[in-house]
Structures are given as structure tokens and as C-alpha cells.
Amino acid sequence: MTAAALSQFGTKHVAKGIGRLTTQVIESGSGSYITMVGGRKMLDFTTGIGVANLGHCHPAVTKAAQSQVGKLVHGQVNIAFQKPYLDLVESLIPLMPHKSLDTFFFWNSGAEAVEAAVKLARHATKKQNIIVMQGSYHGRTFGTMAMTRSKTVYGEGFAPLMPGVFSVPFPYCAQCSIAKHSDGKHNFQNCCMDPLLQLELLLKRESAPSDTAAIVIEPVLGEGGYVPPPAHYLARLREICDKNNILLVADEVQCGFGRTGKMFAVEHWDVRPDIMIMAKGIANGFPLSAIVSRKELMDTQKPGTMGGTYAGNAVSCAAGVAVAKAFRDERILDNVNARGAELRATLNAAKADSKTGAGDLRCPGSGVDVGVGMCAGSWVCVEDTGEMYGEGYVGAHDVDL
Numbered sequence: 001m002t003a004a005a006l007s008q009f010g011t012k013h014v015a016k017g018i019g020r021l022t023t024q025v026i027e028s029g030s031g032s033y034i035t036m037v038g039g040r041k042m043l044d045f046t047t048g049i050g051v052a053n054l055g056h057c058h059p060a061v062t063k064a065a066q067s068q069v070g071k072l073v074h075g076q077v078n079i080a081f082q083k084p085y086l087d088l089v090e091s092l093i094p095l096m097p098h099k100s101l102d103t104f105f106f107w108n109s110g111a112e113a114v115e116a117a118v119k120l121a122r123h124a125t126k127k128q129n130i131i132v133m134q135g136s137y138h139g140r141t142f143g144t145m146a147m148t149r150s151k152t153v154y155g156e157g158f159a160p161l162m163p164g165v166f167s168v169p170f171p172y173c174a175q176c177s178i179a180k181h182s183d184g185k186h187n188f189q190n191c192c193m194d195p196l197l198q199l200e201l202l203l204k205r206e207s208a209p210s211d212t213a214a215i216v217i218e219p220v221l222g223e224g225g226y227v228p229p230p231a232h233y234l235a236r237l238r239e240i241c242d243k244n245n246i247l248l249v250a251d252e253v254q255c256g257f258g259r260t261g262k263m264f265a266v267e268h269w270d271v272r273p274d275i276m277i278m279a280k281g282i283a284n285g286f287p288l289s290a291i292v293s294r295k296e297l298m299d300t301q302k303p304g305t306m307g308g309t310y311a312g313n314a315v316s317c318a319a320g321v322a323v324a325k326a327f328r329d330e331r332i333l334d335n336v337n338a339r340g341a342e343l344r345a346t347l348n349a350a351k352a353d354s355k356t357g358a359g360d361l362r363c364p365g366s367g368v369d370v371g372v373g374m375c376a377g378s379w380v381c382v383e384d385t386g387e388m389y390g391e392g393y394v395g396a397h398d399v400d401l
């Protein structure tokens with residue numbers, strides 16, 4: 001079939017509800033590029049939505065998966081341990097942002113891992129409510145639809161969703177009402193007090209701490225606008241959780257695995273989550289997700305309450321081991337930061353040019369200016385006074401700017 005015929009075939013026979021940016025058909029991918037059926041080569045700014053962080057078909061990951069396919073494809077986790085699963089745990093332990101995070105559970109997708117984190121939080125605390133951030137994206141299952149607050153389209157018409165989910169604003173300096181009405185300078189005092197106050201009020205008025213199991217947050221807001229929080233925000237959130245006996249859950253599905261210039265975004269602010277959720281970059285495209293927690297918390301769940309037919313698939317785990325090794329051997333984070341600095345400089349120059357209409361340029365990690373111009377990591381978003389008109393991801397691989 002020609003490219004056009006394939007595209008028509010897909011439009012006719014593949015569910016419209018998926019929605020896609022383009023009806024072009026990808027045939028192959030290599031590094032930062034994808035090639036469409038018919039031969040058109042494109043720079044893949046999406047990296048498969050934050051997945052192919054090492055670039056498409058990274059040779060070591062491909063080799064590890066190919067080798068595993070010949071040994072064992074499926075070893076069901078509720079039957080026995082399997083070697084690649086344990087190898088992956090061993091590879092991930094040294095990468096964790098805090099040494100207390102030492103006990104793992106693997107799933108297939110990000111949404112399933114978010115649900116696993118909610119299950120664990122509810123079961124361990126014997127409390128039911130979950131607080132999420134406005135603008136957050138956590139998935140498309142019934143539980144995660146209730147938690148996703150980035151766009152109404154995800155949940156519209158599917159009610160009733162999981163009850164007991166409350167939301168508070170994510171601190172976004174450029175849109176902060178307090179900052180806007182002050183002298184225009186952004187600082188911690190006037191930038192994130194508003195959302196923290198809203199949280200304190202929520203705990204007082206709507207979801208009592210004695211009913212609240214967890215606060216789930218993307219440490220850098222993803223789909224909701226690619227927003228890093230102000231410098232001290234996560235530490236304050238940790239304090240509020242500790243004071244009220246609420247678990248802090250970091251959804252690092254999108255911002256983890258090098259995307260912000262550190263292995264995990266929470267490292268920018270040195271904050272320890274009680275549960276961390278991983279997916280996407282964990283296996284560079286093979287279906288795999290995970291939650292990690294401290295052993296005494298994770299092991300509150302009885303045997304049999306976790307697991308699934310494909311959870312922690314052997315080939316995906318072998319790919320994950322190769323990903324962790326590549327991060328180490330190829331000094332991927334150094335490259336992320338070097339490329340991120342180049343991109344930041346280029347986009348800052350574009351922002352300075354009034355003709356581009358660019359409003360806010362941000363990246364986590366600079367540690368200096370938390371407002372306009374903050375940028376030090378691996379991806380950016382350029383906005384036109386609030387309305388996003390373009391967003392770009394840069395993975396850990398080289399990109400020609």
C-alpha cells in the first residue's frame with residue numbers, strides 16, 4: 001500500500017477516539033529521527049511523548065531485547081521470580097533519588113502504575129481521599145481519569161469516575177494571581193503561597209487529613225503546561241504531608257529518566273517521595289512501568305493483591321536494564337544538560353525577539369530565577385501569554401538546532 005492508502009486504511013479501521021497529531025505512518029526510527037512510509041525523515045520532537053529518551057532504537061537496548069527474546073519472553077510474576085526482573089531492580093536501586101526507595105513493583109503502563117500507587121496509599125493508610133494538582137495528567141483508566149485534570153476531554157461523558165479525588169492549583173509563577181498583582185518580580189514568598197494556602201484550606205474544608213491518603217504530584221507538571229514548581233514548593237508540600245500523616249506520591253512517568261537534566265525531577269529539590277511512579281523512559285519504548293517505595297510501606301499489601309499477566313515482562317525488563325546501563329556508560333545526563341543549555345540559549349534569543357511572540361520559557365533546575373526565563377533541563381515549552389502554541393521535547397540524544 002502507498003503511504004496515502006495506508007493512512008486512509010488507518011483512518012477507516014482504527015478507533016477515532018485515539019486521536020492523533022498526524023495521519024502520517026511511521027515506519028522506522030533511529031536516534032532523534034523517525035522515517036515515514038514513503039521515506040520522509042523527520043526530527044522527532046515528541047520522542048513518542050517522552051519515551052525514547054535515549055533515541056529511537058538505541059543499539060544497546062535493541063540488542064538486550066533481542067537477546068532476551070531468545071531466552072524467555074514471558075515469566076509470570078505471580079508464579080515465580082524471573083531473572084531480568086531482578087536484574088532491573090538491581091539496576092534501578094542505585095538510581096533512586098533516596099535510599100529509602102528500595103522495593104519495587106512493575107506494571108505495564110503509566111496509568112496502571114498510578115493506580116498501583118493509589119491502591120498502595122489507600123491500603124497502607126486506611127484512608128480514601130487523594131489530592132491531585134489541577135493541570136495534571138495521570139492516565140486514561142477509570143481511576144486515573146478521575147485524577148487527570150489537564151483537559152476535560154479525558155473524562156467528559158465517562159462518569160461516574162473514582163470518587164474521593166480533590167484538586168488544588170499547581171504553582172505556576174507566570175500565571176500566579178498574587179505575583180501578577182505584585183511588583184511583577186517572582187519570588188518564593190509571593191509565588192507559591194497561593195497554591196499552598198489553597199491546599200491548607202482544602203485539608204480544612206473538604207478533605208480532612210484523617211481522610212486523605214496521598215497527594216499525587218508530577219514534580220514538573222507535564223501535559224498541563226510543562227511547569228516546574230518554584231524552588232521551595234515541593235519541600236513545603238513534604239512538610240504538609242508529614243504534618244498531616246499524608247503520603248507524598250511523585251508521578252515521574254513523564255519527567256523521570258533524564259528528561260529534566262537529573263535522573264528524576266524530585267532531585268532538583270532534594271525531596272523524598274513516599275511512593276514514586278515511573279514509566280515511559282524506563283525501558284525506552286518497551287511497555288513497562290513501576291512504583292517504588294520503602295519496604296515497610298510496600299509490604300502492607302497482602303500477597304496476591306499485586307501483579308498481572310504481563311506485569312514486568314521479561315523483554316521489557318531486559319530493555320530497562322540496558323537503559324540504566326546506557327545512562328551510566330554513555331553519561332547521558334551530561335548530554336541532556338549540554339543540549340538543554342544550547343536549546344535554552346536559542347529559545348531565550350527567540351524570546352527576546354518580540355516578533356516571535358514568545359511569552360514564558362521555562363525549564364527546571366536553574367535554581368536561580370523561578371519565573372520567566374528559567375531553563376536548565378532537557379525540555380522546554382514556549383508560550384504565548386498563557387496559551388500554549390508550541391511545545392518541544394528534547395530527549396537525551398543530540399538534536400540539530
Ligand code: PMP
Pocket residue numbers: 049109110111112114137138139140218222223251252253254255279280
Ligand atoms: N502520568 C503521567 C505524568 C503521564 O505523562 C502519563 C502519560 N502521558 C501517564 C501517567 C500515563 O501513562 P500511560 O500512557 O503509559 O498510561
